[in-house]
Amino acid sequence: ITAVRELDAALREDRLVAHYQPIVYLADGTVCGLEALCRIRLDQRMLAAQAFHDATSDPQTASALTREMLRQVARDARAWLDQGVQFRRVGINVSSADLHSAGFFNAVANAFEEQGVPLAMVILEVTEAVYMDDDAGVIRRSVAELRARGLKVALDDFGTGFASLTHLMTVPVDFIKIDKSFIDRLVSDRPSQIIVEGVIGIATKLGIQVIAEGIEHVEQAEMLAAMGCLAGQGYLYSRAVDTDAIAALVRRGP
Ligand code: G
Ligand code: G
Ligand code: MN
Ligand code: NA
Numbered sequence: 001i002t003a004v005r006e007l008d009a010a011l012r013e014d015r016l017v018a019h020y021q022p023i024v025y026l027a028d029g030t031v032c033g034l035e036a037l038c039r040i041r042l043d044q045r046m047l048a049a050q051a052f053h054d055a056t057s058d059p060q061t062a063s064a065l066t067r068e069m070l071r072q073v074a075r076d077a078r079a080w081l082d083q084g085v086q087f088r089r090v091g092i093n094v095s096s097a098d099l100h101s102a103g104f105f106n107a108v109a110n111a112f113e114e115q116g117v118p119l120a121m122v123i124l125e126v127t128e129a130v131y132m133d134d135d136a137g138v139i140r141r142s143v144a145e146l147r148a149r150g151l152k153v154a155l156d157d158f159g160t161g162f163a164s165l166t167h168l169m170t171v172p173v174d175f176i177k178i179d180k181s182f183i184d185r186l187v188s189d190r191p192s193q194i195i196v197e198g199v200i201g202i203a204t205k206l207g208i209q210v211i212a213e214g215i216e217h218v219e220q221a222e223m224l225a226a227m228g229c230l231a232g233q234g235y236l237y238s239r240a241v242d243t244d245a246i247a248a249l250v251r252r253g254p
Helices: 002-012 049-057 059-083 096-100 104-114 128-132 138-148 164-170 180-185 190-205 218-226 243-252
Strands: 016-025 031-041 046-048 090-094 122-127 152-158 175-178 209-212
Touching (some): 002 016, 002 049, 002 059, 016 059, 031 049, 031 059, 031 243, 049 059, 104 122, 104 138, 122 128, 152 164
Parallel strands (some): 090 122, 152 175, 175 209
Antiparallel strands (some): 016 031, 031 046
């Protein structure tokens, strides 16, 4: 309840801010995309989404958050295009409530089309958990519709669900994002290495691009690259930073 209040207040008072974490090619560290992560502006600091993530289980608050993020991300993407900042693609996290809401696809398309940002530059990040209670296939159909309109879709937190491989067979996606928990164990744990390498092989053969999440150490990046994983994100490269910092970072490289 406090998380919902905090987020509602931030939305009302214009204190919600989109920050961006770079996604890089592991081979050379150049930026291949960004993930938008919402932050709440407080007096002295920014509050990370983790602190108010529970609020997205309230459908109304979740929808309001997504609408505001769509607006900011589309505006920022327009500015980067104008400034020649080669961000390539930008991902937005969406919740179950978004994918169940009737006007969602038009809202996404309108937000970016209004700013002249090609939909192919936009990735919707949908967690695996969202597909778990999709017995009627409502979300699968919605996702297929979005992809038909040129948007890219990522399966987020991959590997944390109970039927990850089933999702790969039944959910049409462009990217999978291997959850940080696998990357944490990677260097020291042989079973994790076998699983991650297997997932990279399966996804690649299915034509799905793999992004590794939560990379904090060079050894993890090197091991992932050797396993054929092309892209990743994590504190090794950069935390989520504001739009000005991301523009500088994309220009310069992390
Ligand atoms: O940024 P941080 O690590 O605190 O994010 C914690 C969680 O909040 C992550 O699961 C992330 O996907 C989620 N999150 C971050 N930004 C957004 C957003 O704009 N919308 C939604 N629905 N979730 C977000
Ligand atoms: O659920 P999702 O994958 O969207 O969550 C992404 C969250 O993970 C972001 O809120 C981001 O702040 C956090 N994150 C990104 N990279 C790292 C990392 O290297 N280490 C840790 N601990 N968290 C990370
Ligand atoms: Mn995500
Ligand atoms: Na994730």
